[in-house]
Amino acid sequence: MSAHRLKTKALCRRWHRCSELGEETISGPTSDIVVTNGRLVIGPQVIQGGVAIKDGVIAAIGRESSLPDSKEVIDVAGAYILPGVIDPHVHFREPGLTNREDFASGSTAATIGGVTTVFEMPNTVPPTAGADAVMAKRELVKPKSLVDFGLFGMVGQTNVDRIEEMAEAGVIGFKFYLHQTIEGMPPCDDGALFEAFQRIAAVGGVAAVHAENPEIIGRCSAHLRAHGHSDVTANIAARPTVSESEMVARCIAYARAAGNRLHICHVTSAESVDEIASAKRRHLPVTAETGPQWLWFTEVDAAEKGMVLMFSPPFRSEGDRKALWDALQDGRLDMVATDHAPRHREEKLVASVWDAKSGFIGVETNVPLMMGAVDQGRLSIQTYARISSENAARAFGLWPRKGSLLPGSDGDLTIVGVGAAHAIEAERLHSKAKVTPFDGVSTTGSVKYTILGGQVMMRDQNVTGSPRGRDVVRA
Numbered sequence: 001m002s003a004h005r006l007k008t009k010a011l012c013r014r015w016h017r018c019s020e021l022g023e024e025t026i027s028g029p030t031s032d033i034v035v036t037n038g039r040l041v042i043g044p045q046v047i048q049g050g051v052a053i054k055d056g057v058i059a060a061i062g063r064e065s066s067l068p069d070s071k072e073v074i075d076v077a078g079a080y081i082l083p084g085v086i087d088p089h090v091h092f093r094e095p096g097l098t099n100r101e102d103f104a105s106g107s108t109a110a111t112i113g114g115v116t117t118v119f120e121m122p123n124t125v126p127p128t129a130g131a132d133a134v135m136a137k138r139e140l141v142k143p144k145s146l147v148d149f150g151l152f153g154m155v156g157q158t159n160v161d162r163i164e165e166m167a168e169a170g171v172i173g174f175k176f177y178l179h180q181t182i183e184g185m186p187p188c189d190d191g192a193l194f195e196a197f198q199r200i201a202a203v204g205g206v207a208a209v210h211a212e213n214p215e216i217i218g219r220c221s222a223h224l225r226a227h228g229h230s231d232v233t234a235n236i237a238a239r240p241t242v243s244e245s246e247m248v249a250r251c252i253a254y255a256r257a258a259g260n261r262l263h264i265c266h267v268t269s270a271e272s273v274d275e276i277a278s279a280k281r282r283h284l285p286v287t288a289e290t291g292p293q294w295l296w297f298t299e300v301d302a303a304e305k306g307m308v309l310m311f312s313p314p315f316r317s318e319g320d321r322k323a324l325w326d327a328l329q330d331g332r333l334d335m336v337a338t339d340h341a342p343r344h345r346e347e348k349l350v351a352s353v354w355d356a357k358s359g360f361i362g363v364e365t366n367v368p369l370m371m372g373a374v375d376q377g378r379l380s381i382q383t384y385a386r387i388s389s390e391n392a393a394r395a396f397g398l399w400p401r402k403g404s405l406l407p408g409s410d411g412d413l414t415i416v417g418v419g420a421a422h423a424i425e426a427e428r429l430h431s432k433a434k435v436t437p438f439d440g441v442s443t444t445g446s447v448k449y450t451i452l453g454g455q456v457m458m459r460d461q462n463v464t465g466s467p468r469g470r471d472v473v474r475a
């Protein structure tokens with residue numbers, strides 16, 4: 001029996017007296033909504049049955065015949081029922097950059113894409129770099145959000161001493177942009193980085209890092225510019241694999257000494273995967289994400305498609321791409337995050353790569369794409385449930401409230417099917433900016449329903465709920 005299965009059984013025993021999930025129904029009293037005729041993905045098991053939710057919380061799971069009565073019953077016709085998907089890396093651009101996105105448009109895209117919780121990044125205007133900014137952002141976005149959310153606090157060279165107040169204000173984690181100055185905040189030097197990790201260890205927080213070496217990138221970029229290189233491949237040449245993997249290794253070394261939890265954002269290379277795997281073998285609390293863009297595209301695609309694939313960190317080799325898929329399947333990488341970062345055409349599809357902005361929309365297309373990959377046998381559905389929800393919840397201290405279908409967890413469900421191939425159409429997506437390299441890409445995955453706290457937020461690609469998102473740390 002796997003360690004994971006043992007843990008699932010132990011949890012199950014603690015809350016109920018059942019010998020084996022799926023053989024008995026775990027039931028409670030009447031419920032507010034029952035979802036039937038699905039395939040529940042629970043740890044290593046896939047169980048035919050349904051879920052009952054009462055007062056926003058999962059009340060029972062199991063075979064239909066034994067689920068409690070309910071006012072509302074939804075027959076999902078054999079679709080998979082996953083724990084509500086968490087996107088642990090989105091930029092909804094509010095406050096200050098709302099011409100690109102805001103919490104209303106971003107969370108609409110998220111709920112249509114099957115996402116129930118997002119962790120939102122702090123590089124806004126002003127940046128979310130102190131307790132006042134955290135609290136102001138929470139008040140601003142909560143009335144608009146169709147999804148639950150966590151807010152990252154930003155740490156740079158000049159605000160290491162504000163870590164404790166941001167922890168007190170309830171951030172989901174601390175984001176470090178180590179590759180460049182963001183909104184006037186220079187990246188931490190090594191001294192500030194190590195001190196920040198020590199402070200984060202003391203408050204029990206998570207340090208999340210954009211791990212790229214600014215000195216290597218700066219020198220390479222200057223050299224390439226001086227020699228007249230300006231297409232998208234120059235951005236790739238300016239950011240060699242070692243500029244990522246060295247910074248990953250450096251952060252792991254400091255986190256090991258400081259004793260904090262460390263999360264590596266958007267891993268793109270096999271070398272970085274090796275560093276993370278080595279840390280995991282030493283039982284260090286290190287987690288890491290990659291995104292669908294690096295799982296789909298390579299440097300060859302970038303050379304062909306041009307500026308739409310301008311991204312930092314950039315696209316790598318086919319060997320790197322394969323390593324990312326393998327690492328998701330075997331657990332060396334923990335989760336899929338989209339780094340949803342809306343950019344308008346005029347910001348991105350420009351003549352010179354030195355003027356182009358990194359990023360594109362992703363929160364709406366991630367689940368359909370990844371479910372298509374499950375359908376093709378690239379990942380198991382059980383692995384997908386872990387990397388789309390459970391592992392993010394565990395890494396950021398939300399499990400089993402999030403990332404679980406067991407009774408007592410939040411009533412968040414992502415209900416997905418596989419079937420006929422359909423092409424993603426950028427113009428039909430719900431972000432304010434429409435630029436995505438997935439325009440025209442075909443997938444067989446589709447999201448049928450998004451349920452947040454027992455409320456149907458999306459049905460057949462139509463929003464059916466109103467804003468009810470909560471800050472997951474404060475809730």
Ligand SMILES: [Zn+2]
Pocket residue numbers: 089091121339341
């Ligand atoms: Zn990002």
